[in-house]
Amino acid sequence: MTETTSLGTDETTDTTVEPTTDHSQTGKRSEETPEAWTEYAFGGEPKMAVDGLDVHYGDDQALDDISIKIPEKSVTALIGPSGCGKSTFLRCLNRMNDRIRAASVDGTVTFEGQDIYQDGLDLVELRKRVGMVFQAPNPFPKSIRDNIAYGPRKHGRVQTDLLAKLTGRDDSEQEAEIVERSLKQAAIWEEVNDRLDDNALGLSGGQQQRLCIARCLAVDPEVILMDEPASALDPIATAKIEDLIEELAEEYTVVIVTHNMQQAARISDQTAVFLTGGRLAEYGETNQVFENPKSQRVEDYITGKFG
Numbered sequence: 458m459t460e461t462t463s464l465g466t467d468e469t470t471d472t473t474v475e476p477t478t479d480h481s482q483t484g485k486r487s488e489e490t491p492e493a494w495t496e497y498a499f500g501g502e503p504k505m506a507v508d509g510l511d512v513h514y515g516d517d518q519a520l521d522d523i524s525i526k527i528p529e530k531s532v533t534a535l536i537g538p539s540g541c542g543k544s545t546f547l548r549c550l551n552r553m554n555d556r557i558r559a560a561s562v563d564g565t566v567t568f569e570g571q572d573i574y575q576d577g578l579d580l581v582e583l584r585k586r587v588g589m590v591f592q593a594p595n596p597f598p599k600s601i602r603d604n605i606a607y608g609p610r611k612h613g614r615v616q617t618d619l620l621a622k623l624t625g626r627d628d629s630e631q632e633a634e635i636v637e638r639s640l641k642q643a644a645i646w647e648e649v650n651d652r653l654d655d656n657a658l659g660l661s662g663g664q665q666q667r668l669c670i671a672r673c674l675a676v677d678p679e680v681i682l683m684d685e686p687a688s689a690l691d692p693i694a695t696a697k698i699e700d701l702i703e704e705l706a707e708e709y710t711v712v713i714v715t716h717n718m719q720q721a722a723r724i725s726d727q728t729a730v731f732l733t734g735g736r737l738a739e740y741g742e743t744n745q746v747f748e749n750p751k752s753q754r755v756e757d758y759i760t761g762k763f764g
């Protein structure tokens with residue numbers, strides 16, 4: 458994830474430069490993006506829908522008129538060259554950009570038809586329903602158990618502290634169930650169930666990332682946003698995360714930013730390709746986007762001609 462305060466065109470990633478390929482044989486055009494290239498007709502109501510989204514950091518535009526409908530219980534991959542706005546887009550889905558002073562967001566983002574940018578929206582509730590997992594695993598410097606129980610305690614779902622006990626309420630059993638269920642869902646229970654009181658920082662990087670996924674699951678989200686969740690991990694840990702994401706998509710709506718095109722092709726149901734300038738070049742069913750892209754620029758990007 459790029460977290461900078463200055464903007465500017467990086468010549469090495471400037472995909473606004475036309476590729477040198479002769480497109481006359483393919484009939485694909487690279488300069489325009491017809492709506493048909495980004496309108497993915499999947500049938501049914503979208504879990505989330507983004508319409509005419511523009512994001513600026515100060516005077517610099519990071520996203521330009523993005524419209525996407527995200528189907529539920531599936532994996533949506535966001536790919537594209539560095540700096541094209543993938544992380545910015547992801548952060549718009551649970552209003553994490555609100556925390557960036559320079560960011561201004563225009564357009565509409567709905568969650569099950571409800572505008573998430575409407576005044577007075579409960580952001581804690583939104584981020585509970587639309588959870589996020591970051592590139593670098595970021596467990597709290599607490600025990601494994603406390604990491605998982607943190608959210609349920611904060612949201613008042615379980616009370617296990619001294620005051621609760623004094624007032625006759627003790628949800629320790631319920632908390633233990635949430636901890637076990639979340640760790641099992643994140644495929645890490647077997648590795649940690651005998652050391653739940655150990656500090657989470659003692660786990661390996663891959664284990665820490667699955668712990669962070671478990672922490673996100675503990676508050677029962679409906680959508681899970683993942684920003685390059687495996688980029689800091691070795692191939693074995695990455696494979697575990699990929700398997701886990703595919704399993705999670707049976708129950709949750711997953712939106713993942715990845716630099717790894719093979720990963721996107723392996724695990725996602727639909728793929729959105731962003732290109733420099735913060736524009737959406739193509740959005741559709743993953744096999745179609747990778748095997749028969751409508752956009753020449755997307756084909757050039759996927760085949761490694763630039764980016």
Ligand SMILES: Nc1ncnc2c1ncn2[C@@H]1O[C@H](COP(=O)(O)OP(=O)(O)OP(=O)(O)O)[C@@H](O)[C@H]1O
Nearest residue numbers: 458459460461462514519539540541542543544545
């Ligand atoms: N906090 C910020 N303040 C100012 N500009 C930002 C900020 N975050 C991102 N940008 C700028 O917005 C543009 C899009 O950045 P973003 O991180 O969303 O792209 P990305 O596609 O996720 O990049 P990468 O693949 O390198 O993580 C870039 O030009 C970046 O410099």
